[in-house]
Amino acid sequence: MIDKKFKIANKNFKSRLIVGTGKYRSFKECAKAIKASGADIVTVAVRRVNISDRNKARLMDYIDPKKITYLPNTAGCFNAEDAIRTLRLAREIGGWKLVKLEVLGDKKNLFPEMIETLKSTELLTKEGFKVMVYCNDDPLMAKRLENAGAVAIMPLAAPIGSGLGIQNVVNIKIIRKQTKLPVIIDAGIGQASDASIAMELGCDGVLINTAIAKAKNPILMAEAMKLAVISGRKSFLSGRIIPYLFGSASTTNKGII
């Protein structure tokens, strides 16, 4: 069976796994993990150039933006103004229009500030950005983001970096059912099975950073996540059996001795 293409803002991507580039021990390790993950989109952040140590290694020296799609994010932004400022700068660095919006509301649990997120989605869309939106697992808010022009809905599985896995299966299912946009689980994945579950729920993709970068062996975990996403997707497409409380023998009784 040939799967339909993973399409975001009319662009096709090979892998349904998007990976973050933060928290790695080195850029070298990060580059290796990206390769092992098979991802063709990676998230990146906008920060000040270190003006006192210019010889410091740069991300772009290790991950070639011509080969891998950079998805600039707004990590660390707590209001629409900062998020828009950050993404304008990202666009200036290299012309990126496809962006990941994340406006946080609380420094402790890193939950998205949805009022500012919605406002930013509207403004950025008007400016010509293609906005993939990190959001809460709230179907009503997801709908509003879609109406505001978002190109992808990215509900959290659990708090960023928590590794708790998908906490609100029902809401994720509802969000998936109600929208034509790609739904990408962003944040909270802990292990490969979490990524599979996301895909089995019918999500179009998964975004993972901490679970790979902070694993004891990030490169192995990157590969595990790649396989988990592929596996979960195939499982979803193949149409699972209906769960049944009692046993059903796999072997026929016909011809029994």
Next chain:
Amino acid sequence: MKVKNKIKIIVNGKQMQVIYKFSIKNLMTKLKIPLNKIAIELNKKIVDKKKISKIYLQKGDKIEIVHFIGGG
């Protein structure tokens, strides 16, 4: 007299002194920052990198020079 010709600016949060009639291009050369793969902001407004040799720094200007780093 020389001291009077100097102006204070803030680059990436750090105070710096430059001489009067110093352009953003001069600043980038002084800091040895290559112009590709970065973006420059002057007082919260993005600066067109093609025009930086004609933009002269004023007292109290705030410059931000940014690039991409790892992030989730």
